[in-house]
Amino acid sequence: MHLEHLFTEENRQLRQTLRDFTKKEIIPITKQLEQDYDLVEQVHQKLVDIGIQASGYPVEYGGGGNHSMTNSAIITEELSRGDAGIALSVGANMSGAGPAAAVGNKAVLERFAPIFCQGKLAYACLSMTDEAGGADTENPLLHGAGIKTSARLVGDEYIINGSKMWPTHGGIADSYITFCNTDPSLGDDGVAMIIVPGDAPGLTFGKPEKKMLFKTVINGSVYYDNVRVPKEYRVAGPGMDANLCNMLTAVAGWFGGLQALGIAERAFEIVLDYTGTRMGGFKPVRQHSIVAGIIADMAIGIEMMRAGLYNLAFMLDNSDIYNPIYGPSWSPEFIAKTAVVRVFAADTAVELINKGAELLGSMAISEDFPYEKLLRDVKITQLWLGGQQICRYKVAQGYYDLKNWA
Ligand SMILES: Cc1cc2nc3c(=O)[nH]c(=O)nc-3n(C[C@H](O)[C@H](O)[C@H](O)COP(=O)(O)OP(=O)(O)OC[C@H]3O[C@@H](n4cnc5c(N)ncnc54)[C@H](O)[C@@H]3O)c2cc1C
Numbered sequence: 001m002h003l004e005h006l007f008t009e010e011n012r013q014l015r016q017t018l019r020d021f022t023k024k025e026i027i028p029i030t031k032q033l034e035q036d037y038d039l040v041e042q043v044h045q046k047l048v049d050i051g052i053q054a055s056g057y058p059v060e061y062g063g064g065g066n067h068s069m070t071n072s073a074i075i076t077e078e079l080s081r082g083d084a085g086i087a088l089s090v091g092a093n094m095s096g097a098g099p100a101a102a103v104g105n106k107a108v109l110e111r112f113a114p115i116f117c118q119g120k121l122a123y124a125c126l127s128m129t130d131e132a133g134g135a136d137t138e139n140p141l142l143h144g145a146g147i148k149t150s151a152r153l154v155g156d157e158y159i160i161n162g163s164k165m166w167p168t169h170g171g172i173a174d175s176y177i178t179f180c181n182t183d184p185s186l187g188d189d190g191v192a193m194i195i196v197p198g199d200a201p202g203l204t205f206g207k208p209e210k211k212m213l214f215k216t217v218i219n220g221s222v223y224y225d226n227v228r229v230p231k232e233y234r235v236a237g238p239g240m241d242a243n244l245c246n247m248l249t250a251v252a253g254w255f256g257g258l259q260a261l262g263i264a265e266r267a268f269e270i271v272l273d274y275t276g277t278r279m280g281g282f283k284p285v286r287q288h289s290i291v292a293g294i295i296a297d298m299a300i301g302i303e304m305m306r307a308g309l310y311n312l313a314f315m316l317d318n319s320d321i322y323n324p325i326y327g328p329s330w331s332p333e334f335i336a337k338t339a340v341v342r343v344f345a346a347d348t349a350v351e352l353i354n355k356g357a358e359l360l361g362s363m364a365i366s367e368d369f370p371y372e373k374l375l376r377d378v379k380i381t382q383l384w385l386g387g388q389q390i391c392r393y394k395v396a397q398g399y400y401d402l403k404n405w406a
Helices: 009-035 037-049 069-082 084-094 098-103 106-116 184-190 240-277 289-317 319-326 332-358 361-365 371-377 387-397
Strands: 124-127 150-154 157-164 175-181 191-197 203-205 222-230
Touching (some): 009 069, 037 084, 184 191, 184 240, 332 361
Antiparallel strands (some): 150 157, 157 222
16 A cells, blocks of 8 residues: 555654664564563663654653554554564553653652663553453543453552553553542542552562563553552543543554454464475475466455554544544544544454465474464454453444443
């Protein structure tokens, strides 16, 4: 899909930098990275050194002041060609103060933004999935009723109790963007987004989850036992916090779509390469028409994913045009647009990577060949952030008043 006329020179330079980085620093060692977290952190530090981690933070705190969602999309897509887990970590760490910056919460920015701007690897965690039913925390149709982690205002502090499962960087993060509830009877007004420092007393963690995919990322439970934080660390306040939570989960789903795109692009490169030299029926495998049809379907899927995902980046970067049409970025209509591309990208990537595997024969699943990692990694893009089911609700809700409590 021809998007070049929409990219700026800055976008193009960033893409080249990240493409070269991925080719040199990640692709040659993807297998080792899955087994050695020290190596993963070395790659992260190199990305910090070229300014990626700080890029999204405000300039006054030492950040790069990048507000371009197109740039964020490029970083995610390009890193995901090498390792989507690394792309996930980088995305989380780049956007740790995003909600606070959006509403100008100085207390949060002053406390947390410098941590990510001092040239050292730091971790941010989006702590949202409650142990008691993760999809409920990410379902805007429940208006906060599914968020079981509580926050009680006592004097100048919020006291937080509850437990989260699976958060990326759970156990190693410097800051936890925590979804909690001050009073479930208040609906959206009860939803609170509170930033908790990683060293807050009462915060404890489970062991890193053992998982078949995204092995280069640490996911662990987060337990809040009377964790006290200054009330200023609540990002916006009643009503707006719910909007931010809904927007953040929607945008995170779109990021997942970009990871799916990067994984699919790498899969396509491998399939094209392998079938160009592997012989079958006395000619390269890809010269058979039945194989060409599958390769064409892979290309079609990737082109359409890229068009949809970058279209959303341009929408987010041109809010003066799109917000008057669809409402603010947390409106059901806007969230529906993000969910459309997330659902499409995740389903398309899973399907085409599976079909591509057929063209590689047994090499598809060999641990000595790069494809099996892609088969594993891509699956999460359908499962997280409420799964494809909740995301389809988000799509439907953009078109009519869907009422779902089931
Ligand atoms: C690699 C990885 C990274 C992750 N990163 C993070 C992170 O950074 N932060 C974080 O907080 N979490 C994170 N998660 C957790 C992830 O977002 C959740 O696991 C996911 O949202 C689903 O929650 P659950 O597993 O509790 O599923 P459940 O809530 O048990 O849902 C199971 C199934 O039921 C369906 N379902 C649920 N409710 C309904 C309904 N009302 N109608 C129809 N179907 C429904 C769901 O769609 C899903 O298919 C991560 C997970 C992984 C594996």
